[in-house]
Amino acid sequence: AQKITQTQPGMFVQEKEAVTLDCTYDTSDPSYGLFWYKQPSSGEMIFLIYQGSYDQQNATEGRYSLNFQKARKSANLVISASQLGDSAMYFCAMKGFQKLVFGTGTRLLVSP
Amino acid sequence: GAGVSQTPSNKVTEKGKYVELRCDPISGHTALYWYRQSLGQGPEFLIYFQGTGAADDSGLPNDRFFAVRPEGSVSTLKIQRTERGDSAVYLCASSLGSGDHEQFFGPGTRLTVL
Numbered sequence: 001a002q003k004i005t006q007t008q009p010g011m012f013v014q015e016k017e018a019v020t021l022d023c024t025y026d027t028s029d030p031s032y033g034l035f036w037y038k039q040p041s042s043g044e045m046i047f048l049i050y051q052g053s054y055d056q057q058n059a060t061e062g063r064y065s066l067n068f069q070k071a072r073k074s075a076n077l078v079i080s081a082s083q084l085g086d087s088a089m090y091f092c093a094m095k096g097f098q099k100l101v102f103g104t105g106t107r108l109l110v111s112p
Numbered sequence: 113g114a115g116v117s118q119t120p121s122n123k124v125t126e127k128g129k130y131v132e133l134r135c136d137p138i139s140g141h142t143a144l145y146w147y148r149q150s151l152g153q154g155p156e157f158l159i160y161f162q163g164t165g166a167a168d169d170s171g172l173p174n175d176r177f178f179a180v181r182p183e184g185s186v187s188t189l190k191i192q193r194t195e196r197g198d199s200a201v202y203l204c205a206s207s208l209g210s211g212d213h214e215q216f217f218g219p220g221t222r223l224t225v226l
Contacts, residue, residue, distance in 0.1 A: 004154075033213055043201060045155070045217035052213075091154050098168060099145065100205075100215060102154030 002027045002096050006103035013082045013110055020067070021077040021106045023092030033095040034075040036066065039105070040088040048090075051075060082110045114138070116218035118204050124224045125194055133189040133221045137206030144187050145215060146171075146179055147203040155203055161187060194225045 003026040013019040025034065036048040051059045051066045059066045067076040079086055087110045093100040117136040125131050137144050143162055147155035157171040161181045169179070176194075181187040191198055201222050205215040 050213045099157040
């Protein structure tokens, strides 16, 4: 069975600072994908970044980067230069066969 | 182009009633997923369609839940004899194909069972 663990229920960061959101995973599948989604108060899940288990380099998408450490089974999200609009819930997820398995999320609050 | 749409956005019903939740995926997307998100939790998988067929329904909690996608596009999630524990946000997602990485999510339907 696949499992995602997010141990930070809430994180605070000041505008323009960088923040790291933690995610560890467990799976016996040799091939898998790791995702981060953002869920603002409106409720919609917004895809941020994807990392494949065989990708050699860490994924980056604009201000988002994924710190993938396969041996430690971690896939932390790094947001650089935080903005007020980054305040939201952030979910780490894993895709094995087809479905996504989500963690419990981290609520990020960006202060001015 | 339009994203994934879900109707209704909110549904309030009484315990024991039957409800239908609709999902309209992105045009051309063959894979469609239903998830349920309870308060304070991450989304939990319910069922996955590839085309018209349910390829994986292992997440459906019991036989009160059923979903269809008769023409390979719009999907309907059906819940019989609703219970208060069914209250949650029901999210639909679609992807271009089963092998595609990104699932595009709709805004969800908030179901409240009184």
